[in-house]
């Protein structure tokens with residue numbers, strides 16, 4: 412389950428993002444963007460998060476996950492399409508030479524802190 416490694420990185424990212432003068436503050440919510448190309452399963456991520464957050468700065472935080480679709484641009488005809496499932500082909504010309512525009516994200520977009 413590679414989600415646990417990802418969760419540990421997310422917790423470390425959150426810890427490092429909190430300024431020193433606010434150490435000890437509770438995080439209310441953590442917002443994440445996850446691209447569908449990352450093959451991260453949101454349910455597994457939540458499961459791991461609920462285990463790993465104990466005794467961390469995220470102990471009381473809720474996890475909000477925004478899934479980012481896979482968008483690709485065809486290098487032959489320029490068409491942009493949202494891709495749901497492999498194989499990745501252009502929806503207009505059927506070509507397979509696609510540039511991936513989004514879907515690889517795995518980003519902590521923001522933290523919401525409790526009032527001190």
Ligand SMILES: [Zn+2]
Nearest residue numbers: 485488501504
């Ligand atoms: Zn095309």
